[in-house]
Amino acid sequence: NKIEHVVGTGTGVLGDTKSINTTLRNGLYYLEDQTKYMYTQKGSTIKTNDFRNGTGTQTLMSDSDNVWNTTSQRAGVDAHYYAGKVYDYYYNTLGRNSYDGLGRTIISGVHYSTNYNNAFWNGTQMTYGDGDGTTFRPLSGALDVVAHELTHAVTDYSADLVYSYQSGALNESWSDAMASVIDSNDWLIGEDVYTPNTAGDALRSMSDPNAYGDPDHMSEYVNTSSDNGGVHTNSGIPNKAFYNFATAIGSRDVAGKVWYRALTSYMTSSTNFSGARSATLQACAALYGSNSSYYTALQNAWTAVGI
Ligand SMILES: CCCCC[C@H](S)C(=O)N[C@@H](Cc1ccccc1)C(=O)N[C@@H](C)C(=O)O
Numbered sequence: 001n002k003i004e005h006v007v008g009t010g011t012g013v014l015g016d017t018k019s020i021n022t023t024l025r026n027g028l029y030y031l032e033d034q035t036k037y038m039y040t041q042k043g044s045t046i047k048t049n050d051f052r053n054g055t056g057t058q059t060l061m062s063d064s065d066n067v068w069n070t071t072s073q074r075a076g077v078d079a080h081y082y083a084g085k086v087y088d089y090y091y092n093t094l095g096r097n098s099y100d101g102l103g104r105t106i107i108s109g110v111h112y113s114t115n116y117n118n119a120f121w122n123g124t125q126m127t128y129g130d131g132d133g134t135t136f137r138p139l140s141g142a143l144d145v146v147a148h149e150l151t152h153a154v155t156d157y158s159a160d161l162v163y164s165y166q167s168g169a170l171n172e173s174w175s176d177a178m179a180s181v182i183d184s185n186d187w188l189i190g191e192d193v194y195t196p197n198t199a200g201d202a203l204r205s206m207s208d209p210n211a212y213g214d215p216d217h218m219s220e221y222v223n224t225s226s227d228n229g230g231v232h233t234n235s236g237i238p239n240k241a242f243y244n245f246a247t248a249i250g251s252r253d254v255a256g257k258v259w260y261r262a263l264t265s266y267m268t269s270s271t272n273f274s275g276a277r278s279a280t281l282q283a284c285a286a287l288y289g290s291n292s293s294y295y296t297a298l299q300n301a302w303t304a305v306g307i
């Protein structure tokens with residue numbers, strides 16, 4: 001029973017072709033990526049499962065010829081491919097080995113439930129719905145969605161921000177911010193999978209949260225109990241602060257490094273918006289000095305959103 005790493009060809013959710021890292025075992029090919037440092041370190045892999053439109057049993061996706069081009073394979077191809085990209089960003093740019101920093105295996109499951117217009121990290125794995133074809137197409141088809149979800153895992157293994165009210169909005173915002181660094185060609189969130197019949201829109205905007213009904217200033221903070229205290233709405237305020245900082249200094253990568261250092265060194269489960277301001281300033285000082293131009297730009301970025 002020879003087990004070996006091979007490279008397959010897959011079609012993604014948007015019909016695009018890409019090479020994927022797969023494993024050949026007993027004559028079948030599997031969506032299991034053995035090419036990352038975590039594999040050589042401890043045999044950990046990136047694995048992609050299929051819920052087959054249920055919510056319980058999930059099975060590792062397999063194929064007979066390593067050409068993953070059926071319609072039902074598209075969501076798995078992208079979940080697998082983009083998880084690898086997000087792993088690479090955290091490892092190569094931020095020096096973090098998987099979401100726990102210790103090279104833990106990354107598991108995704110696609111085709112979760114039916115017409116499911118969401119994706120989430122459940123504490124153990126990433127899970128993606130197919131969407132209903134109007135609000136969303138299969139959500140793993142967007143790099144920013146995958147980056148958003150895997151960043152929740154990073155958050156859970158670091159600051160572990162409570163998922164409600166201001167700490168919850170920060171939890172959501174940090175996922176959007178890291179997603180905007182990794183999927184860096186615009187300041188939109190979810191544009192590739194949101195409303196397939198409407199071009200040019202997105203679920204959220206980092207540069208203009210108001211464009212999709214989200215606040216971009218503390219004066220517009222929404223006091224609500226729904227959505228765990230408006231975590232997907234009030235995230236617009238720190239999202240705008242991240243946008244302000246990244247554009248003022250002209251680097252998403254530097255902004256991402258500051259945000260990551262804040263999350264992993266200075267934020268805790270109960271950090272609120274003003275705590276996020278001080279955590280990012282502490283991170284910026286640690287990385288670049290409090291006399292750096294970055295530090296001043298960061299102060300201005302938070303002040304501009306009323307924090
Ligand atoms: C199941 C319960 C809700 C879990 C919320 C997950 S973490 C989440 O925030 N999902 C993202 C998915 C996403 C990410 C980026 C771009 C598009 C869509 C999310 O924003 N979900 C929205 C639809 C929401 O739950 O309101």
Ligand SMILES: [Zn+2]
Nearest residue numbers: 148152172175
């Ligand atoms: Zn989220």
